[in-house]
Amino acid sequence: MAKEITCNRCGKKFDIWDTQENFSINTRLGYGTKYDGDDLELDLCCSCMEKLIDECVISPIKENT
Numbered sequence: 001m002a003k004e005i006t007c008n009r010c011g012k013k014f015d016i017w018d019t020q021e022n023f024s025i026n027t028r029l030g031y032g033t034k035y036d037g038d039d040l041e042l043d044l045c046c047s048c049m050e051k052l053i054d055e056c057v058i059s060p061i062k063e064n065t
Contacts, residue, residue, distance in 0.1 A: 005019065007044055007045035008042050008043055008044065009048040009051075010048050012045045012048075014043070014045060017046055018045040018046050021046050024041075025040060025041075025042040026039070027039070
């Protein structure tokens with residue numbers, strides 16, 4: 001049985017599309033941050049991922065041609 005994943009931002013349980021996209025960040029946060037030395041495990045559904053991208057001042061998207 002597959003592990004159930006929940007979006008950290010909105011609380012939505014991942015559906016097949018969210019699981020397929022698999023937008024996850026797992027890293028140790030460095031010193032000098034509010035979360036010195038803590039581990040970050042962030043899962044975002046497709047909708048929240050798009051909202052995050054749209055909120056960026058400098059777009060993180062590099063379009064493929």
